Amino acid sequence: MMTSIIGIDIGGTTVKIGIMDPDGHIMDKWEIPTNHANNGAYIIPEIWQSVSQKLDSTAVIKGIGIGAPGFIDSSTGYVYEAVNIGWKNVALADELQTISGLPVFVANDANAAVLGENWKGAGENARNLIALTLGTGVGGGLIVNGDMVDGENGMAGEIGHTTIDPDGYLCNCGRRGCLETVASATGMVRQAMEKMEKKPNSPLVSRYKQNGTMTTKDIFELADAGDESCEEIVAYTADILGLIIANIATITNPSKVLIGGGVSQAGEDFVKLIDAAFSRYALKRVRHICELKTARLGNDAGMIGAAFLVRQRLDHLTF
Structure with a gap:
């Protein structure tokens, strides 16, 4: 049974989503529009809705990594402000973890891209x-x-x-x-x-x-x-x-x-x-x-780096 990691790169126009193996190889990737309505209130549930539609019942997902814009506490996954998507004081990691049931780790999008480029680029x-x-x-x-x-x-x-x-x-x-x-x-x-x-x-x-x-x-x-x-x-x-x-x-x-x-x-x-x-x-x-x-790595750097967050934070687990 294949173990996978989900990497997500939230941008002002689109959200890039990838399902990767533990070594960072992309098995599937796609994009959804970034929904700015109601100060971005629908972005998190729409991300999980899109991801869950791609997963089958046998999928073993170790965790979700996210690169998000704005000022972020990476230790808690809390977004203090992300002006270009309307977020202010959003508990991104907690909210997505609640609806997905999976560990969620968050970094600033630029930092996620750097991690991806260093890991696989x-x-x-x-x-x-x-x-x-x-x-x-x-x-x-x-x-x-x-x-x-x-x-x-x-x-x-x-x-x-x-x-x-x-x-x-x-x-x-x-x-x-x-x-x-x-x-x-x-x-x-x-x-x-x-x-x-x-x-x-x-x-x-x-x-x-x-x-x-x-x-x-x-x-x-x-x-x-x-x-x-x-x-x-x-x-x-x-x-x-x-x-x-x-x-x-x-x-x-x-x-x-x-x-x-x-x-x-x-x-x-x-x-x-x-x-x-x-x-x-x-x-x-x-x-x-x-x-x-x-x-x-081009546009894939952010979601690959987001997946690396999962590897990094859960390195005590067997992948």
């Missing part, structure tokens, strides 16, 4: 690792001496909210000059909009008028074509990321740095620029043993 079970996810924002996570760093109230590893310019752009967190105001997809587009104001006849402006919008894909394509403004945006963004990684690496001394998310998919050239900046700023002894790589 590019991390290759590194004991000391830094991970950055470059998307609409900048997510992050730290593994130190084999353990995910949560901090006193779950805020450790919020790399995207490292200050790079105290007088910089206003961030959604309420502070100014956070890394994600520059190095995220949103931040890079913001840089492009400023460039367009200064150079109204640039290819950037032509592309913007043609498409009616601006994306990081446009920025990287124009940079590859030799547009000076876009080359400057890409170079500056890579330089800032390299500097931040070097500073964090001085504190945590990792063997690997993983770069993931949509922006990282711009190509190896962008990752090489980040790596070069990291080399410029890092202490030689730190840099010497540290490898910078592109993450490889």
Whole structure:
């Protein structure tokens, strides 16, 4: 009889669900819409309804792991606030455990993705690792001496909210000059909009008028074509990321740095620029043993990492 683990990644648009074997191999996966109605009150019961429809009577499920957005106490599975799905003071682990009858373990979604990437992805079970996810924002996570760093109230590893310019752009967190105001997809587009104001006849402006919008894909394509403004945006963004990684690496001394998310998919050239900046700023002894790589699990990282939570917390059981 096959023993399984359920891994769940709750996002603002969809909930990704996977049934995995104890070694993290996905046997089945699917998505359901994230129901925002009534401040997300239906998300938990709809998750279990969807899961229970997939299970047969012979299924042996050891537990459920969940990666969820927001501010989370991973020791209790309590979500203090997850703005993008409407949650505030939700006892996620307790509620799902009550309706499922299974052990439930919860982590912040970014941390879950880091655990997944380290378990089955590019991390290759590194004991000391830094991970950055470059998307609409900048997510992050730290593994130190084999353990995910949560901090006193779950805020450790919020790399995207490292200050790079105290007088910089206003961030959604309420502070100014956070890394994600520059190095995220949103931040890079913001840089492009400023460039367009200064150079109204640039290819950037032509592309913007043609498409009616601006994306990081446009920025990287124009940079590859030799547009000076876009080359400057890409170079500056890579330089800032390299500097931040070097500073964090001085504190945590990792063997690997993983770069993931949509922006990282711009190509190896962008990752090489980040790596070069990291080399410029890092202490030689730190840099010497540290490898910078592109993450490889994509959208599956969160649910695989959620499944790893079950393995991690129930390692005293036989799988």
